[in-house]
Structures are given as structure tokens and as C-alpha cells.
Amino acid sequence: MRGYADALWGDWKQSDTVESLDVAGHEVIELNGKAVGCIAAIWHEDHIFIEKLYIAPAFQSRGIGTYVLNTKSSQAAQQGRPTRLSVLTTNPADRFYKRAGFVLEAETLERRWFSKAVPTP
Numbered sequence: 843m844r845g846y847a848d849a850l851w852g853d854w855k856q857s858d859t860v861e862s863l864d865v866a867g868h869e870v871i872e873l874n875g876k877a878v879g880c881i882a883a884i885w886h887e888d889h890i891f892i893e894k895l896y897i898a899p900a901f902q903s904r905g906i907g908t909y910v911l912n913t914k915s916s917q918a919a920q921q922g923r924p925t926r927l928s929v930l931t932t933n934p935a936d937r938f939y940k941r942a943g944f945v946l947e948a949e950t951l952e953r954r955w956f957s958k959a960v961p962t963p
Contacts, residue, residue: 868880869882878900879898880895881911889918891925915958
């Protein structure tokens, strides 16, 4: 993420203390007992918001992120909730989200906002 932040804002603003790190809602993604990434999701009354989805570079392009994202989206859909997320405009992950069925809803200079509707029966 640092490269995307540097490209967008010109510098990286690191947290001052470990205590400022909020890990609520984060889940470690494991493959064969090895941590390969994490996802952070916030459940709202009318949707789920994917705050973070990180897969270590050595494990990207193996379908892990797709599987995890589809799992969270399916959990939300079972409750009748769409899935929403945003990415920095400097992050090429927007292609990944479009392939996963997400639609661009809005864009600012800093972020692209995507959503995935609940499938209709």
C-alpha cells in the first residue's frame, strides 16, 4: 500500500504507536497454515463494507483474494445486503473488483467506490 499512498499523496504517514492500530473486524487469511493476507469487513445495517483486502504479493494471482471476497459477498447476500468497498485511484486493484462483479459507483481524486448488488433469484 505504501507505493499507492506515495503515488497519491507524495509521502507515507506511518502511525505513531502500536496502540493506534485498530484491528477490530480484521481476519487473517491462511493457506496451508501460513498467513498470506488479511481482510477487514464492517457490517452495517444495509450493507457490508470491505475496508481492506490484502494478499501478500507472493500469493497473489492464485485465486485466494477472489475466494475470500466471494465468500464475504455471499455472506452479505444471504442477509440481503450488498457489498461495498473503495480503492485508492493509484491502486490497480479496481480491475480485480470489476472482474469479481463490482460496479463503479463513484470516483474522487483519491478513491473509487464500488458495490456489488445482492443477486436476484
